[in-house]
Amino acid sequence: MHKYRLMINPYAIEKWVNDMACQGWHLKKFIWIRFTFERGEPGRYIYRHDELERFGSHYEEDYLEFLQSSGIEQVDRSGNFVFFRKVAQEGPFELYTDKKTKIGNLSKKMTLLFSLILLNLFIGIIGLMGDFSEQTTDWVGFTLNTLNLVVVVLFSLPLYKLMRVRNRLKRELNVFSD
The missing domain is CATH 1.10.287 (Helix Hairpins)
Known part of the structure; x- marks a missing residue:
């Protein structure tokens, strides 16, 4: 299923994606205003976003490896905007950007x-x-x-x-x- 949303506030986007996940629609891919969801178990994942450096940085690869080793999966990336998810049963998680x-x-x-x-x-x-x-x-x-x-x-x-x-x-x- 494709949904189109023009949202400027990244925290509103994150909340909307998590609301969709609670209804059983899990984010698969996104490009600017087009979000692709697939049907799944309601509330299975918790989603978080992060904004990485525009042209990459020396620590970006280490950061992504650290997240993966913590059980956090990168869903998709559009420019510097990235969505991650983790299985909800493993408990809540936060990405701590200062x-x-x-x-x-x-x-x-x-x-x-x-x-x-x-x-x-x-x-x-x-x-x-x-x-x-x-x-x-x-x-x-x-x-x-x-x-x-x-x-x-x-x-x-x-x-x-x-x-x-x-x-x-x-x-x-x-x-x-x-």
């Missing part, structure tokens, strides 16, 4: 999203100003420029959610580092 790295990864996502928002806002406003400066309205241009502004609105909510997650991590970092 908070500074998590904050940095979220900041990169926020920067990309904010850039897309600003670009679409600029194109939409400039385009609409041009559409209304002439005697007749170009309806195709008007529609495209309006869609740019819709993209701004649609991407603003995920940006806000990422900001909340990052700010929560920053507060936790400050509390535990003092």
Whole structure:
């Protein structure tokens, strides 16, 4: 079964995949927004995600071998985003990425999203100003420029959610580092 989800927040993606596993749908493969699930025993696995270095690092191979020796299976990888799973009967597991790295990864996502928002806002406003400066309205241009502004609105909510997650991590970092 294939499911399509555009989720920017990696913690929301992880929660959704674990909810699917509880219903008996186990992650097999994913590429950006396309997730492939296979039917299986409900609640058999617990899934966790991690974001590895973009172009690999000297410790990545050791890290993956360590996880495998701990009974943690790599499900699939898309870019630097990786999903792992472990049999639920063996107990819960966590992948401990430090908070500074998590904050940095979220900041990169926020920067990309904010850039897309600003670009679409600029194109939409400039385009609409041009559409209304002439005697007749170009309806195709008007529609495209309006869609740019819709993209701004649609991407603003995920940006806000990422900001909340990052700010929560920053507060936790400050509390535990003092």
